[in-house]
Amino acid sequence: MDYELPYLSASRIKCYLSCPQKFKLQYVLKTPWAFQPSAMVLGIAVHEAIEVYYKTWMDGRRLSLSDMHDVFEESWRTETDGKRLDVDDPEPAKNMGKDLVATFHDQVRPQNVMAIEYDFRVPLLFKDSGEVLGVDLVGRIDLIEADNAGNIVIADSKTMARRPSEQDLAIDLQLSAYAYAARQLGIVHADETVLLRIDALMKTKTPAFIQLFTTRTPDSDTQFVRLAADIIHAVVSGAFPANPGWQCGGCVVGDTCYLKNS
Ligand code: SF4
Structure with a gap:
């Protein structure tokens, strides 16, 4: 059976690589989710508070911490209303989220904010040969800033439990997708190296806000499109093997996985 793929995104690529059956x-x-992961709810609520902070900053004001917490609370309510969470007591996760928002508010130092939550849809194609894959890359860039020297920095905001290594940053698919889109959209010149940053709120005992930099050369676009092409080929061919492993523990669609129903 063949499957159509309306578009690809970094999260879809990551999902396929972690478990093709989960992707299907x-x-x-x-398939409806069996539960909402509390870590995901926390991440969404923190993300929304940060988004409103930057939007307000672009309007020339600094959002108060109390207003940020209101955005967080509202988002938490929306994400959990009538849904089952993966924990009996959500309060520790919720309190951690509010602490992360406070840490961000205390430590962030915005530069020249050019765009926030920038939606994109670009064709996936090999620049050298001109071959078009026929499936677009879709995503949303969290933040585009210019530093004091005028360099454009493209940033991804995340809540994280562990500090990523240099290698993690070098192969991060979300950042590779951002770099590819930035060149396609002309935010960065096609031949330029893209400067990228992860703005990480660390879910450590004492929450921390760290900014980690990496780059992508134009060659990384070719590697990214190569990977996308392989995944498109696998999906339209109906290749969805299960990949049992640590990821099964938090699998929101695991109840319908054939490994559990055969
Ligand atoms: S339970 Fe495991 S193998 Fe099955 S779909 Fe989920 S992640 Fe994949």
Whole structure:
């Protein structure tokens, strides 16, 4: 059976690589989730508070911590209303989220903010040969800033439990997708190296806000499109093997996985 793929995104690529069967259940069959992961709810609520902070900053004001917490609370309510969480007591996760928002508010130093939550849809293609894959790359860039020297920095905001290594940053697919899109959209010249940053709120005992830099050369676009091409080929061919492993523990569609139902 062949499957259509309406578009690709960094999270879809990561999902396919972690478990093709999960990709099928989630994106092809659109299986309802059995529960909401509290870490995901926390991440969304923190993200929304940060988004409103930057939007307010672009309007020339600095959002108060109390207003940021209101955004966090509202988002938490929306994400959990009528849904089952993966924990009996969500309060520790919620309190951690509010602490992370406070840490961000205390430590962030915005530079020249050019765009926030920048939606994109660009064709996936090999620049050298001109071959077009026929499936677009879709995503949303969290933040585009210019530093004091005028360099454009493209940033991804995340909540994280562990500090990523240099190698993690070098192969991060979300950042590779941002770099590819930035060149396609002309935010950065096609031949330029893209400067990228992860703005990480660390879910450590004492929460911390760290900014980690990396780059992508134009060659990384070719590698990214090569990977996308392989995944498109696998998906449209109906290749969805299960990949049992640590990821099964938090699998939101695991109840319908064939490994559990055969
Ligand atoms: S339970 Fe495991 S193998 Fe099955 S879909 Fe989920 S992640 Fe994949």
